[in-house]
Amino acid sequence: MNEAQKKKQNEILRNAEEVIARGPYKADWDSLAEHPVPQWYRDAKFGIFIHWGVYSVPAFGSEWYPRNMYLQGSPEYEHHRKTYGNQKIFGYKDFIPMFRAEKFDAEKWLDLFEEAGARYIMPVAEHHDGFQMYASGLSEWNAAKKGPCRDVIGELKQAAEKRNIVFTVSDHRAEHCWFFSGGTKFDSDVRDPANADFYDDQTKCSCDLDSSQDILSSGAPEEHLKNWLARICEIVDKYHPKAIYFDWWIQNISFKPYLKKFAAFYYNRAAEWGQEVTIDYKFDAFPLRSAVFDVERGQMSSVNPLPWQTDTAIAENSWGYTDGNKFKNPVGIVEDLVDIVSKNGCLLLNVGPRSDGTFTEEDSHVLREIGRWMKINGEGIYGTKFWKVYGEGPTKVPDGSFTDTERTPYTSEDIRFTCKGATLYAFVMKYPENGKVTIRTLGRFTDFGSEVPVKDMCCINGSPLKFRKDENGMHIEGPKMKTDYPVCFRITLL
Numbered sequence: 001m002n003e004a005q006k007k008k009q010n011e012i013l014r015n016a017e018e019v020i021a022r023g024p025y026k027a028d029w030d031s032l033a034e035h036p037v038p039q040w041y042r043d044a045k046f047g048i049f050i051h052w053g054v055y056s057v058p059a060f061g062s063e064w065y066p067r068n069m070y071l072q073g074s075p076e077y078e079h080h081r082k083t084y085g086n087q088k089i090f091g092y093k094d095f096i097p098m099f100r101a102e103k104f105d106a107e108k109w110l111d112l113f114e115e116a117g118a119r120y121i122m123p124v125a126e127h128h129d130g131f132q133m134y135a136s137g138l139s140e141w142n143a144a145k146k147g148p149c150r151d152v153i154g155e156l157k158q159a160a161e162k163r164n165i166v167f168t169v170s171d172h173r174a175e176h177c178w179f180f181s182g183g184t185k186f187d188s189d190v191r192d193p194a195n196a197d198f199y200d201d202q203t204k205c206s207c208d209l210d211s212s213q214d215i216l217s218s219g220a221p222e223e224h225l226k227n228w229l230a231r232i233c234e235i236v237d238k239y240h241p242k243a244i245y246f247d248w249w250i251q252n253i254s255f256k257p258y259l260k261k262f263a264a265f266y267y268n269r270a271a272e273w274g275q276e277v278t279i280d281y282k283f284d285a286f287p288l289r290s291a292v293f294d295v296e297r298g299q300m301s302s303v304n305p306l307p308w309q310t311d312t313a314i315a316e317n318s319w320g321y322t323d324g325n326k327f328k329n330p331v332g333i334v335e336d337l338v339d340i341v342s343k344n345g346c347l348l349l350n351v352g353p354r355s356d357g358t359f360t361e362e363d364s365h366v367l368r369e370i371g372r373w374m375k376i377n378g379e380g381i382y383g384t385k386f387w388k389v390y391g392e393g394p395t396k397v398p399d400g401s402f403t404d405t406e407r408t409p410y411t412s413e414d415i416r417f418t419c420k421g422a423t424l425y426a427f428v429m430k431y432p433e434n435g436k437v438t439i440r441t442l443g444r445f446t447d448f449g450s451e452v453p454v455k456d457m458c459c460i461n462g463s464p465l466k467f468r469k470d471e472n473g474m475h476i477e478g479p480k481m482k483t484d485y486p487v488c489f490r491i492t493l494l
Contacts (some may be wrong), residue, residue, distance in 0.1 A: 001139070002197075003046075005137065005138050005139065008137045008230075008315050009138055009226065012234055012237075013230055013235075014231075014475045015233075016230075016261065016262075018490055019027075019260065019265050020265055022268070022361050023267070023269075023271060023272070025263070025271070026182060027260040027261045027264040028097075028260060029044070029260065029290055030355055031289070031449045032291075033289040033292040033400070034269050034289075035263075035289075035290065035388075037307045038243075038276030040242065040276060041120075041242075041276075041307065041378055042307055043119075043382060044119035044346060045117060045119065046117055046119055046346065046347050046366075046370075046374070046382075046494070047121060047122055047168070047346065048116065048118045048119055048121045048349060048350075048351060049170070049313070050109075050122065050123040050124060050351060051127070051309055051319040051351075051352045052095055052124065052152075052320070052321075052352065052353045053099070053124065053129060054066070054099045055320050056320050056352065056353065056354060057095040057355045058080070058083075058095060058112045058355070059323050059355065060073060060079050060317065060322055060324075061079075061318070061325065063130075063319045063352070064076075065091045066128070066129040066179065067180065067182065069087065069092060070182035070183035071091075071179075071182040074126060087183065087186075088188050089189075091183070091188060091189030092180070093199075094194060094221065095408050096141075097147065097270070097381075098355070099147040099224055101143075102150070102491040103149065103356045103358050103394045104148065104155075104353075104356070105357065107159050109159065109353075109435075110159040110163055110165065112368075113367070114437060116367035116371040117370060118165060118368050119165060120165060120166035120168055120242070120243070121156065121160050121165055121168065121170045122169060122172050122243070122245055123152070123156050123170070124169070124172060125170065125171050125253065126172060126231065127172045128173070128176055128472060130179075133152065133260050134153035135151040137234065137492050138234060138378065140141060140197070143235025152321075153439070157209070157241075166242045167240075167242060168244065168245070169239065169244055169281075170246070170247070171231070171235065172219070172247040173233050174252075175248075175249045175393055176200065177202070177204065177220050178199060178205045179197045179202075182459070183202065184202050184203055184410075186194065190202060190464045193436075194343070200224070200480055204224075205219075205220055206403050208396045209349070210265055220252065220255065220456040224260050225254060226258075229258045229262055231373040232244065232263065233265055236265070236266055236269055237269070240405070242278075243278050243279070244277075244326065245280035245281070245294065245311070246280065246281055246282070246285065248282045248283060248285075248296070250281065250285045251281075251285040255285070257367075258474070259286065261283060261427075263290065278292050279292065280292050280293075280305065281293065281294060282295075282296060284309070288306065293306070293308045293309070294309045295308065295309070296310075296311055296312070296401045297308065297310075297311070297312045297403070297404040298312075298400050298401040298403040299397050299399070300339055300343050301396065301398065301399035302343060302399075303343045303344055303386050303389075303390045304343060307344055307346070308346075310336070310340050311350065312336070312348075312404045313349070313350060314350065314352075314362070314366050316348075318352065321353060321354050322352075325360070327360075327362040327366065329467065330370055333347075333484060334370060334485055335372060338381075338429065338472060338486050339390075341381055341416075341418055342386060342387075342390040342391055342416040342417055342418055343386060343390045344386040349370075351367070376461055377460055377488045379425075379444060379450070379488075380418055380425030380427065382491070384419060385419055386418065386419075387419045387424060389441060389447075390416060390417060391414065391415050391416040392439070392440055394414065395401050395408050395409070395417055395429070396408070397410060410430040411430050412428060412432040413428050414428075415429065415437075415441070416429060417441075422492060422494075423491065423492060424452075424493055425460070425489070425490060425491070426489045427487070427488050430485045431481070431485075432488040433480060433482050435478035435479050435480045436477060437475075437489075438472065438474065438475050439473055440473035442454060443470060443471060443473035443474055444471050446453065451469075452493065453494035454467075454491055454493060455493060455494045457476070457490060457491040458488070458489070458490055459479065459487065459488070459489060460488040476489070
C-alpha cells in the first residue's frame with residue numbers, strides 16, 4: 001500500500017467512525033439486533049450470485065485455484081507447473097493480463113437474470129485472491145485498472161437498476177491474509193517483496209486451512225482487519241448495495257470488533273440514504289437478528305421464523321467457471337427453491353461466467369428453465385410467507401451446509417406450502433400423471449385442532465380442480481399431465 005492509499009484508508013476509517021457516532025445504530029450487538037430485515041428481501045425469494053474473477057482464466061479445479069496452485073502436491077500445483085511453468089516465473093498475478101473480459105456485457109447478463117425470474121443479484125466484489133472487481137482507491141489491483149480495465153461492479157449495478165432488480169454484493173477478502181500462504185513454503189512469486197502489494201505478507205497470519213476452523217486462535221493481523229473494514233466501507237459508499245454477503249472466515253474472533261463497526265456504519269449509512277439493507281453471514285459470525293443467516297450449499301429441515309438464505313451453485317463442483325464443471329438439473333434447483341421458500345428462506349443461485357464474460361450453454365439453460373417455471377408459478381413464491389406448516393410427506397431435507405447433492409427424490413405425497421393473505425399455495429413436488437393428489441393437512445381432522453376452511457381451489461395456471469374432504473385428507477382431481485417440475489395449486493381460504 002503506497003502513501004496515497006494509506007491516506008485514503010485512514011480517511012475512510014475516520015469517516016466510518018463519524019457515521020457510527022451520529023447514527024441510530026451503535027457498534028454493539030444489542031443495538032444491531034434492532035435492525036429489521038428489509039421488506040424487499042423478505043419478498044424477493046430468488047437471487048443470482050456471480051463468481052467471476054481472475055480464477056476463471058486457468059479454469060481448473062475451482063475458484064480456489066489461486067490458493068491450491070501454491071500447495072505442493074495438489075492437482076492444481078501439478079497442473080500449473082505443467083501448463084504455465086514454475087510458480088516463481090509465472091504466478092497467480094500473471095493471469096491478470098489474461099483476464100480481458102472482452103465479451104462482458106452487463107446488459108445481456110441482466111437480460112438473462114431477469115428472464116430467470118431473479119429479484120436481486122449479488123456479484124462477488126472481491127474474492128479471496130484480493131483482486132477487486134470494482135474501481136478502488138485502496139489498491140492498484142482492481143478490474144478498473146488491470147485486466148478488463150472496467151468497473152465491473154459499477155456496470156452490473158447500472159444494468160440491474162434499469163430493470164428494478166435489487167443490487168447487492170459479496171465480499172470474501174477476509175481470508176486473503178492466509179490464502180496464498182502455500183507460496184511461502186517454496187521459491188515462488190509470493191515470496192518476492194516486489195509483489196507484496198498484491199499478495200500481502202502471508203507470514204503475518206499463521207492461519208492455514210486447518211487452523212482457520214479454530215475461530216478462537218490464528219486471528220488476522222490488525223493491519224489486515226483495518227484494510228478489510230476500509231475496503232468494504234468504500235464499496236458501501238461507492239455503490240450503495242442493498243445487501244452485503246460475507247464468506248465464512250469473518251466468524252474468526254479477531255473480526256468481531258470490526259464486524260460490529262461495519263454493521264453500525266452500514267445500517268447508519270442506509271438510514272441516512274433512506275434505504276433498506278441487510279448483511280448475510282454464515283456460522284455464528286453475527287448474533288441472531290443482527291443480520292441474515294446463510295446456509296452454504298444446504299438448507300433447513302424446518303421453518304425458521306427469522307428470514308434466512310441458502311447460497312448454492314448451478315455447478316456441483318465449483319463456484320467459478322472451470323472446464324470440468326458438473327451442472328445440476330434445473331428441476332432439482334426449482335424443488336430446492338420451493339422447499340426453501342416454504343421454510344421462510346431465499347435462494348441465492350450462483351453462476352460462474354467464463355473469463356471472456358460469456359456463460360456456458362448449461363448455465364443459460366438452467367436459468368431459462370427456472371424462468372419458464374417462475375412465469376407460471378411465481379405468484380406462489382414472490383412476496384409469500386410461511387404457513388402453519390412448511391409441508392408434508394415422507395421426504396426429509398437434511399439440515400445444514402454442504403448437503404445440496406444429498407437429495408432423496410420427492411414423491412407425489414410431498415407437499416410444500418406458502419401463503420399470501422387468504423390464499424394458500426400448495427406445491428405438489430412430484431406431480432402424478434393421473435392428477436390424483438391427497439393433501440392430508442387439509443382434511444377434516446388436522447393437527448391444528450380444527451379443519452382448514454377451503455372456499456375453492458385451482459391450478460395456478462387456471463386449470464379447475466375437483467376436491468373432496470374426509471378424515472384422511474383433501475382428495476384432489478387435477479389435470480392429467482406429465483411434468484418433472486413441482487405443480488402449484490392456488491387455494492382460497494374462507
